[in-house]
Amino acid sequence: MWLLSTIWKIVGHFLNFRELLQWAGYWETVVALIISILTAIASWLTLGSLPITISLFVVAFILVTFVIRIIIDWKWIWPVILIDNLREDDEVEFKQLIYGYIYPSRKPVQIFIKARDRRYYGQKNVTRNGARWAVNCQFGDQTSPSGSSYEIVVISGKQDVLDSPINKIPGDVARKIIRVRRR
Numbered sequence: 001m002w003l004l005s006t007i008w009k010i011v012g013h014f015l016n017f018r019e020l021l022q023w024a025g026y027w028e029t030v031v032a033l034i035i036s037i038l039t040a041i042a043s044w045l046t047l048g049s050l051p052i053t054i055s056l057f058v059v060a061f062i063l064v065t066f067v068i069r070i071i072i073d074w075k076w077i078w079p080v081i082l083i084d085n086l087r088e089d090d091e092v093e094f095k096q097l098i099y100g101y102i103y104p105s106r107k108p109v110q111i112f113i114k115a116r117d118r119r120y121y122g123q124k125n126v127t128r129n130g131a132r133w134a135v136n137c138q139f140g141d142q143t144s145p146s147g148s149s150y151e152i153v154v155i156s157g158k159q160d161v162l163d164s165p166i167n168k169i170p171g172d173v174a175r176k177i178i179r180v181r182r183r
Contacts, residue, residue, distance in 0.1 A: 028068045028104065036061035079107045079156045081176035086152065091183045094144070098123075098137050098152060100176075105131035107156045112169065113137055114151035116144070122164035139182055148182040 040057035047053070083100040086092070102109050109128070112120040126135040139150045155161070157173030169175065 028065065032061050032064040032068060035064045079104060079174045081109070081154050081156060081174060083152060083154060083176060083178055086178060086180060088178050088180075090178075090180050092137075092139050092150070092180045093183055094140070094142055095136055095138050097134060099132065099134035100154065101131040102133060102154075102156055103131055107174075108160060109133045110155050110161060111135050111137065112153040112155065112161075112164075112166075113139060114153060115140060115165075116148055116150075119165035119167055120153060120169060122161065122166075139180070144182055146182055149179060150182070151177055151179050153177050 036057050039060040040053050043056045044050075044053045080103040081100065082102075083098060085097070085099055098111065109126060111123040111126060111133075113123060114120050121138075123135045123137050126133055133154075137152065140148055153169055154176045155169060155173040156175075157170060161170060
């Protein structure tokens with residue numbers, strides 16, 4: 001039982017470290033570095049030649065980085081979008097700061113609020129710091145009744161949606177949606 005508990009703790013620490021790297025935008029680089037180091041160690045143990053080991057390390061790092069970029073850019077992996085400070089059915093103020101992160105960190109992000117009129121209103125001035133994003137959102141107007149329902153829709157796609165308000169979110173984008181209520 002002790003061994004299982006220890007393994008579970010190690011896995012938990014690894015997942016926390018991975019999340020930190022994703023938040024900072026360095027996960028792809030670290031994965032490429034780990035694979036390259038393992039390739040170099042295997043080369044050193046089998047061949048024992050330092051120039052070949054160094055060459056294989058460099059080639060592996062470049063190749064793995066290139067493959068990861070292709071996988072991400074060709075959308076073989078959809079972006080992971082998280083909203084950190086709100087959960088489903090939370091209460092929000094008229095204007096409230098919403099923040100979260102997106103992985104891969106190079107992906108664009110846009111935030112929309114679906115209002116009571118069933119239209120999506122783009123939120124302006126999204127700030128980015130690596131994978132982190134933040135925006136001050138407006139939920140309705142000052143006369144909106146308490147308990148009014150809104151949706152926060154965070155999207156990432158190939159191009160920005162410039163029009164606001166819009167009637168429908170494009171279908172070819174990654175999205176994260178949560179419903180909230182006005183206080």
